[in-house]
Every structure is written in C-alpha cells, then in structure tokens.
Amino acid sequence: MLEQEHTSVASVERKRIDWDKIIEWDRDYCFHIEKALSEWLPIPIAKCDGAYVIDANGNKLLDFLSGLISVNAGQRNPQIVEAIKDSLENYGYLWEFFTTPYKSEAAKIIVKDILGADSWAGRVHFVGSGSEANEEALQIAKLYTNRPYVITREYSYHGWTQGAGACTRVRYWRGSLSSPNSSEYRPVPGFPADGYFAAPAPFCYRCPYGYKGPEQCQVNGIVACLNELEHIILTLGPENVAAVITELVCGGSLIVSPIEWVRGLRVLTKKYGILLIDDEVMSGFGRTGKWFCYQHYGITPDIMTTAKGIVSSHLPAAGVVVSREIANFFDKYRWWHAVTFSSHPVSMAAVVANLQFMMDVDLPKRAEKSGLYLEKRLRELSPSHKSVGHVSGMGLFWGIEIVRNRETHEPFIKEDRDVTGAGDISKWPITVVQQRALEKGVLMGGLVPNCLRLGPALTVTEEEIDRAIDALDYALRPLDAECV
Numbered sequence: 001m002l003e004q005e006h007t008s009v010a011s012v013e014r015k016r017i018d019w020d021k022i023i024e025w026d027r028d029y030c031f032h033i034e035k036a037l038s039e040w041l042p043i044p045i046a047k048c049d050g051a052y053v054i055d056a057n058g059n060k061l062l063d064f065l066s067g068l069i070s071v072n073a074g075q076r077n078p079q080i081v082e083a084i085k086d087s088l089e090n091y092g093y094l095w096e097f098f099t100t101p102y103k104s105e106a107a108k109i110i111v112k113d114i115l116g117a118d119s120w121a122g123r124v125h126f127v128g129s130g131s132e133a134n135e136e137a138l139q140i141a142k143l144y145t146n147r148p149y150v151i152t153r154e155y156s157y158h159g160w161t162q163g164a165g166a167c168t169r170v171r172y173w174r175g176s177l178s179s180p181n182s183s184e185y186r187p188v189p190g191f192p193a194d195g196y197f198a199a200p201a202p203f204c205y206r207c208p209y210g211y212k213g214p215e216q217c218q219v220n221g222i223v224a225c226l227n228e229l230e231h232i233i234l235t236l237g238p239e240n241v242a243a244v245i246t247e248l249v250c251g252g253s254l255i256v257s258p259i260e261w262v263r264g265l266r267v268l269t270k271k272y273g274i275l276l277i278d279d280e281v282m283s284g285f286g287r288t289g290k291w292f293c294y295q296h297y298g299i300t301p302d303i304m305t306t307a308k309g310i311v312s313s314h315l316p317a318a319g320v321v322v323s324r325e326i327a328n329f330f331d332k333y334r335w336w337h338a339v340t341f342s343s344h345p346v347s348m349a350a351v352v353a354n355l356q357f358m359m360d361v362d363l364p365k366r367a368e369k370s371g372l373y374l375e376k377r378l379r380e381l382s383p384s385h386k387s388v389g390h391v392s393g394m395g396l397f398w399g400i401e402i403v404r405n406r407e408t409h410e411p412f413i414k415e416d417r418d419v420t421g422a423g424d425i426s427k428w429p430i431t432v433v434q435q436r437a438l439e440k441g442v443l444m445g446g447l448v449p450n451c452l453r454l455g456p457a458l459t460v461t462e463e464e465i466d467r468a469i470d471a472l473d474y475a476l477r478p479l480d481a482e483c484v
C-alpha cells in the first residue's frame with residue numbers, strides 16, 4: 001500500500017494518507033475528463049510548492065505549464081496564503097451586495113493602479129471563472145450595443161459555457177466526446193449556439209490564403225484575414241454585431257497575432273461601432289511580459305476578461321473590466337444580475353495579496369526578462385531538432401509547432417487544430433513530448449496535437465528554465481527521428 005507523510009501548509013498537522021483508497025475513490029466516484037476510464041491513469045499529488053508539484057512518491061515535478069497557465073505567482077505563494085488565512089479571521093461568505101475592504105481594494109488596484117495609465121478602464125465586476133467572465137462580457141456587450149451577434153475567431157479558446165463555448169473554435173475542446181477505440185466523435189448537439197460567427201485566425205505559419213506573412217497579404221493596408229472579417233461584418237449587417245471577441249495570443253492553439261492584424265482589428269471595430277472584447281484570461285497579469293497582452297500592440301479594448309493570473313489560481317476568481325463609456329452607461333440602469341461567488345471575501349483577499357505581490361516584485365518585468373532567456377534557449381535548441389517547425393510567443397508564454405517537415409510545414413497530425421480527438425492519440429507530438437518530459441520530471445504538454453505550449457510560473461528561475469530545456473531536448477528526439 002502506498003502510504004506517506006502529508007505535511008500541511010502550516011507544517012503542524014500530520015496525517016497518514018492512504019493513497020490506494022484515494023485513487024480508488026477517484027477512479028470510482030469522480031467524473032473524469034480527457035481520458036476514457038479504460039485509459040485513465042491517476043497522477044496522485046501530495047503537495048504543491050512554487051514552480052513544482054510533488055507526487056505521492058515524493059517526486060518533485062517542475063510544472064512548466066503552471067497548472068493551466070495560471071499559477072503566475074507560484075504555488076502557495078506565502079503572501080497569498082497569509083492573506084487567505086487573515087481574511088478568515090473576520091469573513092466567511094458575503095455576496096457582492098455588500099462592501100468589503102478586499103473587494104474594494106481589488107477593484108481599485110486593477111482599475112486605477114494597474115490600468116489607470118492606459119486611461120480606458122472604468123469598472124470591474126468579479127465572477128468565478130474565465131468562462132463565466134466571457135459569458136458575462138458577451139451579455140454586457142449585447143446589452144450595451146443592443147445588438148445580437150458576436151464574431152469570434154478560428155482556433156481561439158474562450159471557455160465551455162453556452163456563449164463562451166460558442167466562441168471557442170478548437171472544436172474538439174468544446175465539451176465533445178471522442179472514443180479512444182474508434183473514430184466516433186460526438187459534439188454537444190446544437191453547439192456552438194446560434195448567433196456566433198467565426199473569422200479566420202491570423203495564423204501566418206499556416207496561412208489559409210497561402211501568403212508568407214502580413215507584409216505580403218495587405219490590400220489597401222488591410223491584411224487578408226481582416227478583409228474576410230469585414231466581409232463577415234458586412235454580410236451580417238454591422239448594426240447586428242455587438243462584439244468581436246479574441247485572444248491576442250491564443251492560449252490553446254498558440255497563435256500570436258501579428259501587430260498589423262490587431263491594429264487593423266481595432267480600426268475595423270471602431271469603424272462599425274462594434275465592441276472589442278479582449279480575452280486575457282490566460283495572457284493577463286504579467287504572462288506575456290507586460291501586465292496585459294494588449295499593451296504590446298498599442299491598442300485598448302472595450303471589455304477585457306481576466307481570470308487565472310488575477311489570483312494566481314489560489315482560489316476561484318475572475319474579473320470583467322469594462323471601459324469608462326460602458327461603465328457610465330450601466331451606471332444609469334439597474335443591472336438585474338447576481339453571481340453567488342462574485343467578490344467572495346476570501347477570494348478577494350487572495351486577489352489583493354496576489355496583485356500586491358506582483359506589484360512589489362514587478363512580476364511582469366521579471367516575466368519579460370525570464371521570457372527573453374527562455375526564448376534564447378528555445379532558439380538555441382531549435383536548429384538541432386528537425387521536428388521544431390516554428391517557435392513563437394512572448395514573455396513566459398511560448399508555443400512550438402512540431403512538424404514532420406520543416407520546409408513544407410507538414411504537420412505530424414494532418415487534421416492539426418481541427419482534430420476530433422478520437423482514436424489513438426499516443427503518437428500525437430504533444431503526447432510524446434508530455435510523456436518523455438515527465439520521465440525527466442518536467443510537466444509540459446499542449447491543447448492541440450502538433451503544438452507544444454510552455455508557460456511556467458512567472459517566478460521561474462533560469463536554472464529551472466535550463467532544466468525544462470534539457471527535458472525538451474530529450475523529449476523531441478523520437479519525433480526528430482520520424483521527420484522527412
């Protein structure tokens with residue numbers, strides 16, 4: 001029987017954990033994701049610590065994905081842990097109708113201290129998750145504009161709920177079922193919901209029009225995929241389009257938007273009075289080396305959704321930031337809307353402590369610096385691996401396009417970002433890399449079959465980056481051997 005000492009956060013309470021029982025209960029009573037029961041393999045974790053998770057056998061795994069690219073300030077950050085404990089001295093649950101020091105301060109830090117210099121943000125409303133934040137942003141956009149339709153972009157991930165899920169365009173990651181033993185694939189019927197339309201992604205590495213980059217594809221100063229977006233707007237009727245929602249760096253499918261596309265998008269949305277919803281659930285709070293990804297592009301959004309890094313995933317919390325114009329509009333009305341877990345005092349205490357920590361150590365700057373080191377190491381590694389087709393990213397948010405042929409960009413899995421997730425996925429590049437990196441004690445992986453993503457805690461050290469690069473060097477070898 002696998003048994004081990006478990007030390008609590010305060011290192012005072014010790015108890016024996018019967019891991020066999022824990023695994024049995026997980027297998028028998030938990031609803032599993034990503035794997036059918038026949039292929040399910042438990043990964044029992046005993047502790048989280050900084051950039052690491054420690055398994056039940058005491059193996060210290062370097063988490064180069066920081067959870068779901070979400071533990072920006074590192075696991076069990078002491079400032080956040082203390083704040084959570086302190087808040088419980090006085091607060092339990094209160095709903096958002098009440099004013100608490102934590103909620104007020106969290107909002108002030110985000111709107112004034114962090115975003116104030118960009119002069120656009122008016123108010124923030126707190127919710128519990130990224131999907132919920134996007135769901136709410138869509139509703140706000142529709143109410144404000146009084147228009148019904150939303151345009152998203154191909155290969156983006158915005159969550160799984162009805163509206164946010166309709167905006168998610170990595171089709172197999174929309175709650176679908178895929179069989180491990182056959183090609184059977186079952187998308188959620190009726191999904192994506194009506195009223196949501198997709199524009200092409202500015203995916204220059206695999207440009208659907210065959211261009212080699214934004215310099216090549218402009219007509220009257222507008223890139224080809226934005227011309228397509230304008231066409232969609234015009235056929236729907238601009239008077240019907242409430243918002244365009246997008247990630248600027250796609251967190252799931254790792255597509256970094258070119259500046260020409262982002263700037264052109266902002267011009268286009270303003271031209272038609274359409275709101276721009278910037279989903280910074282993954283890219284926000286220092287991940288890309290600035291507080292928010294939009295700041296790399298010299299634009300500002302109308303609505304920005306955040307989650308994950310807002311609290312470094314210590315507790316559930318998310319926030320929707322709206323522009324001053326939208327805030328002024330809502331100020332005139334009663335908004336009949338309540339979210340049970342909005343502004344939970346304990347979550348808000350964690351948000352305040354997390355943001356205070358980020359400001360104290362200038363975590364975005366630190367991510368920028370470590371990101372440059374990670375980029376250097378990735379670019380040094382690439383030439384010696386035939387399977388590395390394209391390396392892209394910013395800050396501590398990187399993607400590697402793994403290819404069978406570097407010249408032609410031929411992917412290993414030909415359906416690429418349009419896969420169903422059915423059948424044997426053991427040969428998927430991300431599966432191979434994930435398993436081999438794990439042999440070296442490093443967690444990495446991806447969401448789409450040919451694209452590896454890297455996103456460690458923003459507190460990661462250069463030594464830890466070196467360790468991850470060594471693991472990657474080892475993990476890529478069998479794929480190199482299959483390259484043509």
Ligand SMILES: Cc1ncc(COP(=O)(O)O)c(C=O)c1O
Nearest residue numbers: 129130131157158159251281282
């Ligand atoms: C860009 C983006 N938006 C939305 C979401 C959904 O967030 P959640 O899983 O908290 O609902 C995610 C989750 O990974 C995300 O990466």
